Amino acid sequence: MLQNPAHAAQAPPATKPQAPVEKQQAPVDKNAALIGDFKARVEQYVELRKKADDTAPPLKETKHAGKIKDAQQALVERIGAARSDAKPGDILTPEIAAHFRRLLHPESKEPGTKAIMQEDKVGTVPFKINGPYPDTKPLATAPPNLLEALPPLPKDIDYRFVGRHLILRDSRANMIIDYMLNAIP
């Protein structure tokens, strides 16, 4: 918790909020702004996907398994074309990534967290923007406390941890839309 040393020595009257209170709130506001920025970037992606979805074959319930893969692939191609210039850090900007690290570090020390992350033995996943999450690799189970520490995501976008690294994944397209390295120590 943030604490102004001057306040600790002599607290101001409760009825008269002083300027340092605003200073105390500043980091919180900055963090809120970062989260807001992240959400806006994700929302922008969701809008892009929606447009891709509208022109791709529908990814809906079917008894023909092949249609699921076809629809997924069509979505991948459309999203890939629509954001062909996307690069690492477009959504998880350096500032947002730094904030996420601050959120994740204490949680990663909670009992069982690293064990969950190491359990799946994911192996090598190519970190490529608009690239697929390999179909034959297990999807690393996301420790619930890490998910709770991060901002919630819209439906069908998820966080996945691959070793110490965090990927942002479109689960409908099974596609990596952004990633950050060394998300946890």
Next chain:
Amino acid sequence: MHPRRSLRAFAPLVLVIASLGVLAAQDLTLPNKPDSLKFAIIGDSGTGSKTQYSVADKLVASRAKFPYQFILMMGDNLYIGSDEKDFKKAFETPYKPLLDAGIKFYAALGNHDNPNERFYKGFNMNGERFYTFKPKPGVRIFALDSNYMDKSQLDWLDKELAASGSDWKICFFHHPLYSSGGAHGSDLQLRTLLEPMFLKYGVDAVFAGHEHFYERIKPQKGIYYFTSGGAAKLREGDVKSTAITAKKFDTGYHFMLIELVKDELHFQVISGEGKTVDSGVLPRFSDVEKKKLSTATQQ
């Protein structure tokens, strides 16, 4: 042509012949009442291997004697990929006689599953990672995605459990909350999140997979837990007898048969060789008993 595939072209005949051979060697311990709810459980089944086919044959055969209405899949339904051929090899072909007979499969997602399996009609997930269905008045079943237990899923579960007026509340998902497995063990984080909700709303029984063996757990705070992840994979010798173990089986493959008769859960676990490795009946705890047990010290 795959020999199994050709055999499965004669599905009804296979079912009858198989039942003669397999069920002769096993006694049905379940009451098999006409009006009861009957279902089967398979976990970690999707390898497409000879072993999966062999266990599938036993599963098919058992239905001739115990006409279960549906099957719950504990996840890792497709290890080998999610192309059309993979669905065929690891699901549609081994279980063809059951699919042809109209038996529904209800799947949970495992860590080896592409979440888009939820769109596959054969898994009856309605396009969702987590869902609920009511197979019979008085029974509600909840399928969860334990790979990704985010707030949206927890909120959904809380709402659905609260709204469920069913007598029996059964949950199933991939990762076990209680396990004596050496390779994985209990998922403590998941337990911290889910168990309070299970206790609050009076969940009766929980089924999971992930561990490639069978384990029945001693009732924990009034809830029955089973791990059943050996329908195609086996981690031999992995389960230790711990204070929570009521019964374990890790020397062969298996599947489970379940029957709900009023306030009793009957179960029979059948090995890949067609032998019964565990069976019994568990009474459903009353709400008063559950409340008392939920505050009791964990065994």
